[in-house]
Amino acid sequence: MIVPLDEGVRELVGDGDTVALEGFTHLIPVAAGHEIIRQGRRDLTLVRMTPDIVYDQMIGAGCAAKLVFSWGGNPGVGSLHRFRDAIQYGWPRPLEIEEHSHAGMANRYVAGASGLPFAVLRGYAGTDLVDQTDTIKTIECPFTGEKLAAVPALNPDVSIVHAQRADREGNVQLWGITGIQKEAVLAAKRSLVTVEEIVDELDPVPGQVVLPARVVSAVAAVPGGSRPSYAHGYYARDNGAYQDWDAVSRDREEFSRWLAEGLGAQAPLPGKAG
Amino acid sequence: MIVPLDEGVRELVGDGDTVALEGFTHLIPVAAGHEIIRQGRRDLTLVRMTPDIVYDQMIGAGCAAKLVFSWGGNPGVGSLHRFRDAIQYGWPRPLEIEEHSHAGMANRYVAGASGLPFAVLRGYAGTDLVDQTDTIKTIECPFTGEKLAAVPALNPDVSIVHAQRADREGNVQLWGITGIQKEAVLAAKRSLVTVEEIVDELDPVPGQVVLPARVVSAVAAVPGGSRPSYAHGYYARDNGAYQDWDAVSRDREEFSRWLAEGLGAQAPLPGKAG
Amino acid sequence: MTTATGYTADEMMTVAAAHALTSEMACFVGIGLPSTAANLACRTHAPGLWMIYESGTLGTRPDTLPLSIGDGVLAETADTVVSVPEVFNYWLQPGRIDVGFLGAAQIDRYANINTTVIGDYTDPKVRLPGAGGAPEIAASCREVVVVVRQSARTFVDRADFVTSVGHGRGAGERERLGLRGAGPTRVITDLGVLKPDPATRELTLVQLHAGVTVDDVRAATGWELAVSPELASTPEPTAEELSVLRSLTGRD
């Protein structure tokens, strides 16, 4: 249940898997993403409402064949240059995208967590998103005849989240902005949770979400595992790191150097870096 | 915003309204129900997942024309005799019923709170409930073709709940088993919340649900307002009162005496009590 | 009704029901007899049993027996308390729960459960409390165990009203209805244990409690009861089980 991070990633994340690393600005599982890069996973379908710099890094490193998302950017800074490079120029490999709104993605996770094949929402009507994906359809209310949007459930092979604490049995506790993490874990076939610390007892905290051990496949203690994002009650967001990423990520060579030196990982595609 | 209970009920609950007094064993708004009886409201459609003795009392007092519910009983004791008398013998007036399962009712409130006309669930398949109501239909997943149950949203004219605390602006805080109360309030056109106490500041409590003042029409301070049910952190359930109700409610005359003497209310139908 | 060996038929039933649970299971617990049995299992051979009540208490471990589905003790001792929609949508519906533990007012030949009405729905002889969480517990748990006192009035050929589907009218019906759990796999009564026949899904007597005869069970069954050729005897409650049970129910 409690494992080292590298072992957790090795056991739970396979090439070709659909993988969701969730976190809404807060508690982003950055260390787990870096471990996926280091282990050289390939052909992943990456899922996330708000892909930010860790997804930029994974995409730039060539881990992803597809991205399912609703907002991809460097929050407070600007664009994701590796993401753009993949979409606009196919570097280091072409990236297929499946694009939704936040409301749609959130409801897709809810359906996944609920064991339903789809969710219903008021959304997408009149937008050009509808024409770009076959995962937005129309459904009619059987009582009123009203037309609404339907989106299919998301059920990742593995969901990865970061949390403040876990106990020794693997019960997980997170608080602050808890986003979509509960639904992401409940929707997934397997799940990995990195935590700031492992404690004997999870003292209740206002606003907490508890993920019972039986829906968690593995827990890894990774203090600082969501840096440069933040862990409410543990450390603040490193806004400078988000700004610095802009420069690193603008240039393929600079990025490849970061991969090798910053992460100890291979350049994305041998012979093509730069 | 903060009003006396009688004023809150007078302003918010009208004859013929659809009214939900919610509470799942815990925090049942009993005092508000008694005030509805005292004010002699008639022709109400009463909605509740778990109608228990306060609904038995309201039905026996002749307030209700219809009951929308999923489980009607005296928890830990047995049947509701006024409810049975109304259904089996039409006393003091016939009671129409619309019957669901808990999962269906919960999802009907969720749809109501979400501004959707209906909800989808895995439920009811093969049960005889389907034949007894036109509020259970079948819907097909537009992605998989799978058949699921659909139920229409519940949007009461007024929802009434009891909570531990409110602040002076009318923000409400409840904790412990919070059941379906948030959804009941959010689904309703108007809402009344009775509370144990009004405080200057709502100190956060683990497991709390906060209902922001803008979705609450009125708050009334009614200490003990959920007795004989319980208020987590304030008082325990009076199990004896639930047992005593069995004897009182078995007999129309006994019940009418309780109405007059215990509640200061009129007998259900003049000249017909007993 | 205390038998020679010093326990009641209800106690035998509760202990037998507790034996249906193991330490690895997640159990969706109905109030009454099922709750007593699950709490007994927790305190004896199944300390890891993960109990859910429909009030939203997950992984609860009450130190006294809850009197209702929403007792305060359930919230105080739970791993976490969630809303009622969440318990049904996120926990029950996806099939995360191993076993649903249900009672019944009527149960029929195919283990369909009635808790709604005796007689006609629109002109009832006895109006019962209704469905509660049972229809979806019976549909979505990986399997269902029913705990109910046996009598010819309760064990009927065909339920007056199917509140919760067992095996419908026989083999293949759950699959046809799209119900994902296996449905009732055993019915534990004060007389013995019944299981659906693997081929026909008809409830069949497979186990007798001590001091009970097949004729006793037949007399308490409203259809012509099938009896397994490998009819077994239920192990009697141990002294420890009885002592824990009595500390729970307050009968010393």
Added chain:
Amino acid sequence: MTTATGYTADEMMTVAAAHALTSEMACFVGIGLPSTAANLACRTHAPGLWMIYESGTLGTRPDTLPLSIGDGVLAETADTVVSVPEVFNYWLQPGRIDVGFLGAAQIDRYANINTTVIGDYTDPKVRLPGAGGAPEIAASCREVVVVVRQSARTFVDRADFVTSVGHGRGAGERERLGLRGAGPTRVITDLGVLKPDPATRELTLVQLHAGVTVDDVRAATGWELAVSPELASTPEPTAEELSVLRSLTGRD
């Protein structure tokens, strides 16, 4: 670009946007310019403004300007923090929110908003971040206010991609699409304020900021801009507004 009276065009825009909000409103706040304007309103004429961010922070009152939609300060100062599905399903979707405050990468003649892509979707010139919460904010809030710097590249006749529907291709289209909110009721830029024409729904210049001419605005608009016959002047920021704004943005 500091004007003679000592404030920038961005500051004028932010103050004008803040004026769209009142103390009684609930406002769904997008990050960036809208967030700055809403926080300014809160601290000046609209102390009761109830701000929601899509990260799930309801009734938040940050003491510093949040840098992202999920800043810790939003959670710490909120009436309550809910999950992301809840903020969209229970709060936005039912139409509880008076005003949605949005930015745009492109906005067109009918106030349709593009934050997805410049150029062709499958072969983009510039790939933008995407929809985020905007499509449903634009659909479900009672009204929408857009805050965006004005230029001919941003204000286009027809958006390359409609991420969030404004008024579609004109009057009646929101109703036809079943969108329940009124849609964009004003667009506040660094040059002035535009509102949809009551009859045609085409964005029309109704207000000019100090020192800006109609020709300036026309030059910064990618279609033949209609100008209201009752063109007004935007009140200039007060010293207090500028001082509060600068304390928020850290520009002293």
